[in-house]
Amino acid sequence: MWCTALGHDLGQARALMPPMVLGLGTNNQHSEIWYLDCYTTSKLLEYPLVIAAIFIIGIGGSFQYGFHVSVMTSPSLELVNTTGTQRYGVRLDEGQVSLIWSFLVSIFCIGGMLGSLLAEQMCKKYGRKQCLLLNNLPAILAAVLMVLSQRAVSFEMIMVARLLYGINTGVGVTLHPMYLVECAPKNLRGTVGVMVATFCSLGKFIGQLLGIGELLGTGDRWVWLLGFSGFAALLQLSTLPLLPESPRYLLLNRRDHQGYDRAAKRLWGSRDYSVDTKEMLQERTALQDIKVHTVMELLLSRSMRWPVLTIIVTFSALQLSGINAVYFYSMDVFRAAGIPEQQLRYVALGMGLCEVASSLGCAIAVGFIGRKALLLWGYIGVGVTQTLLTITLNLQTQISWMPYCSILLIFLSIFFFSSGPAGVTMSLLGEFFTHSYKPAGYAIASNINWVCMFLVGMLFPFIVKYLGSFCFMIFLFFNTTVAAFVWFNVPETNNLSALEIKQEFLKMHTKTKTKTETKTETKAKTETKTETKAETETKTETKAETETETETKTKTCGPTRFETAVDTEGHSCQTRL
Structure with a gap:
C-alpha cells in the first residue's frame, strides 16, 4: 500500500509523527506502518x-x-x-x-x-x-x-x-x-x-x-x-x-432523537455509538442554545478567533502554494525533455494519476500520522522542491539531463501537495467548528478558496511574464510562512471533538501568554531583589562611614585624661584635664 511504497521517505515522515504514533521499542518500521x-x-x-x-x-x-x-x-x-x-x-x-x-x-x-x-x-x-x-x-x-x-x-x-x-x-x-x-x-x-x-x-x-x-x-x-x-x-x-x-443535524438542529437513532443505526449498524451521542449531547449542553451563527458572528467571536484564522491561512495557501505554477511549467519541461507533442496529454494524465494516488495515501495515513504533521510535511516538501525546481528550470538549457530532474521535481511537488495540504485542509473544517458555527465556517473557507483562485488566475500570467521561473520564490515565501504558522499556532486534532479542539487552541495560546507573563514577573522580582540588595549595601556603607567618622574624631581629639584628688573630707574625685 501507499505507506509501504513510501518506505524511502518514511524517515522524514516519522520525524514529524507525534510520539504516541511512533510507539516505543518498535524496530520493524514497515510492519508497524503496514499494521496501522x-x-x-x-x-x-x-x-x-x-x-x-x-x-x-x-x-x-x-x-x-x-x-x-x-x-x-x-x-x-x-x-x-x-x-x-x-x-x-x-x-x-x-x-x-x-x-x-x-x-x-x-x-x-x-x-x-x-x-x-x-x-x-x-x-x-x-x-x-x-x-x-x-x-x-x-x-x-x-x-x-x-x-x-x-x-x-x-x-x-x-x-x-x-x-x-x-x-x-x-x-x-x-x-x-x-x-x-x-x-x-x-x-x-x-x-x-x-x-x-x-x-x-x-x-x-x-x-x-x-x-x-x-x-x-x-x-x-x-x-x-x-x-x-x-x-x-x-x-x-x-x-x-x-x-x-446527517445524524448530528437531526439531533442538534431538529432535536429529533428518534430520527437520530434511525440514521445512526443505518450508518453505523448495531455497534455501540454511545460515545458519539455523548459527545453531541455535551456539545449541546455546552452551547445551551443551538443557534446557528452567521459569518459575522463567527468572525467577531473571541473564542473562535484562532480556528477561524487557521482556516483562512490554510485555505488561502491551497491556491497560493504555487501548485498552479508547477502545472503551468510542466508542459515546457516535458517538451525540453524531448517528449513528443502528441504524447504530452498522456504525461499530463500521469500527473493527474499521481495526484489521485497521493490523495488516497493521505486518506489512509491521516488517522495515525495526524493532521498537523501532514500539513508540515506538505508545505515544507513543496517549498523545497519548488526551490530546486527554480534552479533546474534555469539550467535546463545548459545541462542536457537537467529537464529530467525538473520532471522528477514536478511529480514530487504534486506528491507533497496532494498527500499533505490538499488532503488535510478540507478535513479541518468538520473538526474545528462546533455545530452552531459550521455553516458560517464552511462559507468563509469556500469563499476564501474562490477569491484566492480568482486572484491567482488573474495575476499569475503577469507574475510569469515578469519573473519567469523565479515566480516560485514568491510561493516559497507563502509555503514557509504557512508552515511556521501551523507549527506554532495549530494543535493536533486527531480523535478530538470540536469542543476539545477549541480547548486545545485556548490552552496553546493561553500557555504562551502565561509564559510571557511569568517571565515578566520573574524579571520584576529580580529587579526588586537587586534594588533591595542595593539599599542594604547602601545602609551598610552608611554605617561604616559613621563608624569611620567616630574613629577619625577620636584620633583627632586624642585620649581624655583625668587627675585624681582627695578633698578635705577624704572623698576622692576626678578632674578632667
Whole structure:
C-alpha cells in the first residue's frame, strides 16, 4: 500500500509523527506502518453505508470542482471566435476574443462564491441532504445549456452555464465535507474528510482523460465534455435518497432523537455509538442554545478567533502554494525533455494519476500520522522542491539531463501537495467548528478558496511574464510562512471533538501568554531583589562611614585624661584635664 511504497521517505515522515504514533521499542518500521494502514482500512470497511456515502456525495461534490478546473480551458480561443462569427456575422479581433474567454473562465469563480454564500443559508433551512439534492438542479440545467449552445450558436448560453456550474460547485464543495464528517464515526472522521480531496483529484483526472483528442477534446465534441457534469449530477440525484440525513443535524438542529437513532443505526449498524451521542449531547449542553451563527458572528467571536484564522491561512495557501505554477511549467519541461507533442496529454494524465494516488495515501495515513504533521510535511516538501525546481528550470538549457530532474521535481511537488495540504485542509473544517458555527465556517473557507483562485488566475500570467521561473520564490515565501504558522499556532486534532479542539487552541495560546507573563514577573522580582540588595549595601556603607567618622574624631581629639584628688573630707574625685 501507499505507506509501504513510501518506505524511502518514511524517515522524514516519522520525524514529524507525534510520539504516541511512533510507539516505543518498535524496530520493524514497515510492519508497524503496514499494521496501522490495514487497521484504518479495515475499520472503514465495517461501515458499508458510510463508504456508499463517500462515493454518492463525492460524485456531486468536490468531483465537480476538480472536473471543471481541469476542463476549464479545453475549448480553444478559435471556437469562441467561430461562435461569435456565426452568431453576429462579425469577425472578432484577438482582444475581443481574449476578453470573452477571460469572462467565460472567471464567471465560474464568481458562481462558486455565490454558491458558497447560498450554502450557508440553504443548509440552515433545508438540512444537509435536502440541500445536496436541490444542488443538482443547477448542474443539470447548465449541462443542457452547454450541449445546446453549439447548435444555438450562442456563447451567452455558455456564460450562463458556467455561472450555474460555479453555483453548483460552490454549494457542493461547502456541503460535501460537512455531510460526510457528520455521518462518519469519530475514529474515521479524518479519513472520511480527506476523501473530499481525493474526489477533487479524481475529478481532475477524469477531466484530463475525457479531454484528450481521442475522446471529447475536439472542436465538435467539447460541449459534451463540459456537459459531462450533468451526468454526475443525475447520478447523485438518483442515489442520494438512499442515504439518511446527517445524524448530528437531526439531533442538534431538529432535536429529533428518534430520527437520530434511525440514521445512526443505518450508518453505523448495531455497534455501540454511545460515545458519539455523548459527545453531541455535551456539545449541546455546552452551547445551551443551538443557534446557528452567521459569518459575522463567527468572525467577531473571541473564542473562535484562532480556528477561524487557521482556516483562512490554510485555505488561502491551497491556491497560493504555487501548485498552479508547477502545472503551468510542466508542459515546457516535458517538451525540453524531448517528449513528443502528441504524447504530452498522456504525461499530463500521469500527473493527474499521481495526484489521485497521493490523495488516497493521505486518506489512509491521516488517522495515525495526524493532521498537523501532514500539513508540515506538505508545505515544507513543496517549498523545497519548488526551490530546486527554480534552479533546474534555469539550467535546463545548459545541462542536457537537467529537464529530467525538473520532471522528477514536478511529480514530487504534486506528491507533497496532494498527500499533505490538499488532503488535510478540507478535513479541518468538520473538526474545528462546533455545530452552531459550521455553516458560517464552511462559507468563509469556500469563499476564501474562490477569491484566492480568482486572484491567482488573474495575476499569475503577469507574475510569469515578469519573473519567469523565479515566480516560485514568491510561493516559497507563502509555503514557509504557512508552515511556521501551523507549527506554532495549530494543535493536533486527531480523535478530538470540536469542543476539545477549541480547548486545545485556548490552552496553546493561553500557555504562551502565561509564559510571557511569568517571565515578566520573574524579571520584576529580580529587579526588586537587586534594588533591595542595593539599599542594604547602601545602609551598610552608611554605617561604616559613621563608624569611620567616630574613629577619625577620636584620633583627632586624642585620649581624655583625668587627675585624681582627695578633698578635705577624704572623698576622692576626678578632674578632667
